[in-house]
Amino acid sequence: MVDILRTGLSGLVASQRALATTSHNIANANTPGYSRQRVELANNAPFFAGSPKNPIYVGTGVNVQSISRAYDDFLTQQVRGHNSNVGQSETLDSWISQLDGVLGNGKTGLAPALDQFFGAVQDAANSPASVPARQALLGQAETLASRFRELNGQMTTLREGVNQTLSQTVGEVNALAEGIAKINGAIAQSQGNGDAAPDLLDQRDRLVNDLSRKLPVSTVIQDDGTMNVFVGKGQGLVVGVKASALETVHSTTDPGKLDIRFEKTASSVADFLNGGEIGGMLDFQNKVLDPAQNKLGLMAVGVAQTFNEQHIQGRDLDGNPGAQFFAPPAPKVAANPANAGSGAVTVTIADLGALQPSDYELKYDGANYNLLRLSDNKMVSSSASPPSTADGMQITFSGAPVAGDRFLIQPTRDGAKDFKVAMADPRAFAAADATGGVGNNGNALALAGLQTERKLLDGSSSFHEVQARMTAEVGIQGSSTRASLKAQTALLGQSTQARDNVSGVNLDEEAANLMKYQQAYEAAARVVQVGDSIIQTLLDAVRR
Numbered sequence: 001m002v003d004i005l006r007t008g009l010s011g012l013v014a015s016q017r018a019l020a021t022t023s024h025n026i027a028n029a030n031t032p033g034y035s036r037q038r039v040e041l042a043n044n045a046p047f048f049a050g051s052p053k054n055p056i057y058v059g060t061g062v063n064v065q066s067i068s069r070a071y072d073d074f075l076t077q078q079v080r081g082h083n084s085n086v087g088q089s090e091t092l093d094s095w096i097s098q099l100d101g102v103l104g105n106g107k108t109g110l111a112p113a114l115d116q117f118f119g120a121v122q123d124a125a126n127s128p129a130s131v132p133a134r135q136a137l138l139g140q141a142e143t144l145a146s147r148f149r150e151l152n153g154q155m156t157t158l159r160e161g162v163n164q165t166l167s168q169t170v171g172e173v174n175a176l177a178e179g180i181a182k183i184n185g186a187i188a189q190s191q192g193n194g195d196a197a198p199d200l201l202d203q204r205d206r207l208v209n210d211l212s213r214k215l216p217v218s219t220v221i222q223d224d225g226t227m228n229v230f231v232g233k234g235q236g237l238v239v240g241v242k243a244s245a246l247e248t249v250h251s252t253t254d255p256g257k258l259d260i261r262f263e264k265t266a267s268s269v270a271d272f273l274n275g276g277e278i279g280g281m282l283d284f285q286n287k288v289l290d291p292a293q294n295k296l297g298l299m300a301v302g303v304a305q306t307f308n309e310q311h312i313q314g315r316d317l318d319g320n321p322g323a324q325f326f327a328p329p330a331p332k333v334a335a336n337p338a339n340a341g342s343g344a345v346t347v348t349i350a351d352l353g354a355l356q357p358s359d360y361e362l363k364y365d366g367a368n369y370n371l372l373r374l375s376d377n378k379m380v381s382s383s384a385s386p387p388s389t390a391d392g393m394q395i396t397f398s399g400a401p402v403a404g405d406r407f408l409i410q411p412t413r414d415g416a417k418d419f420k421v422a423m424a425d426p427r428a429f430a431a432a433d434a435t436g437g438v439g440n441n442g443n444a445l446a447l448a449g450l451q452t453e454r455k456l457l458d459g460s461s462s463f464h465e466v467q468a469r470m471t472a473e474v475g476i477q478g479s480s481t482r483a484s485l486k487a488q489t490a491l492l493g494q495s496t497q498a499r500d501n502v503s504g505v506n507l508d509e510e511a512a513n514l515m516k517y518q519q520a521y522e523a524a525a526r527v528v529q530v531g532d533s534i535i536q537t538l539l540d541a542v543r544r
Helices: 002-027 073-104 110-126 131-192 198-214 276-311 442-449 463-503 507-543
Strands: 037-043 062-069 218-221 227-231 235-239 246-250 258-262 332-335 344-349 360-364 369-373 378-383 393-398 406-410
Touching: 002 037, 002 062, 002 507, 062 198, 073 131, 073 198, 073 276, 073 463, 110 131, 110 276, 110 442, 110 463, 131 198, 131 227, 131 235, 131 246, 131 258, 131 276, 198 227, 198 276, 276 442, 276 463, 332 344, 344 406
Parallel strands: none
Antiparallel strands: 037 062, 218 227, 227 235, 246 258, 332 406, 344 393, 360 369, 360 406, 369 378
16 A cells, blocks of 8 residues: 555656746747756666566656757757858958958048049149149048048047957956856766756756857867867866956057957967957958058048159249159067067058058068968068068168067058158149150149059059959958858858757647646645555544
């Protein structure tokens, strides 16, 4: 009789656990990242009630072995990968759209200012002795200079915005890593007492999924149930119950950018974060903003240098030789703060046509001076002596470097920032050539003709063509990114659906289970009631 009661009680407890788990599933049907839970049941060891010659085994009920979750690691990894790709494309698209708005506006872009300036040059050529026409030309020159500086300023603002957002995102990564490490501790403790709690595993997966949105990650489950999370080339962000923090610092190779590294180390991971929101921001800076700002600077350098070269060949209204019309922008050189030697580099522009809209790194390895063009990672020069000329640059090296010393050369980066009008007196505009007297317009016509001359990029492009190429490249990158975002969003949706088909809660199924376990509970309760009744009958008989 006691066996009947014990067996009924085991069924009662098992049904109670199943009902509680089913209700838990129903309550979390709309909880993001929740995995459906199931009660794993097993029959108890039977009781031997016979003899060696006549073995009889009587069942003793049921026990709850575990409460597990419906989970597929492969599908979960797929979701994380696509989530990282969506984060990258979405972030890149957002920043490109802002830059495209700056460059593509017909009223505030560079093309109208160039047209108006050269239009004023043509007006001055039509009336070379007219001081008002010359004054109007200086006004349009100031407008052009302001437009160059304004566009460069907007690009610099975008760069600063990326850096600020990058720092915030790294802080969010650290907070998520701390959360994962904390849950790892709870999971290790719960697994020490049996199976890990499914809800803790789901919470950890949600945090890892949120983390994958920020940057690409890989994970490994340890024997104690903890999850190690790796970033970059296998660097541990979370190892067991310990989280390592990332930090942003000013890049030693480019002061205008931020580098990402582990705290208290010099190990950079930025070059390996090719996904997630962080990867999108780094791609925007390196592959979109840098080329655009360098092309803008190339146009500024090109306008200033070609206009000056032609202007000094003419005569002003007082018969004096032409002076510089624009203040020529100078290349920018920055020594790496970690340099230990006394080497110094200065750069001037020797050949405008050969000048490229790219940054360069000049590095001394102890034996050779290596000049790397960063836009395409091409080694421009490598020799035992410093390069004297390369890509239209005149390079002067002084001092004694030591192995590992590096220099960042940016021949056009600040070209638009430094673009200024050097002339203030309208009479100083050299409209005349030397052959026809101060009243002729020979030099002014030559200056007006510079608008369509192909002086840039090895003689392949005019100012307008470089501007059009810059705008088109940003537009094409934006279009490509939006197409990629659309595709990655679809893939994320498909992988999420596939995971949910395995792990998600089906309310119809749970409703059916609710009825099934309710009936089982009522039946088990009836068994307990019968067992109790039998025991009471036996006790009553004994008392008589």
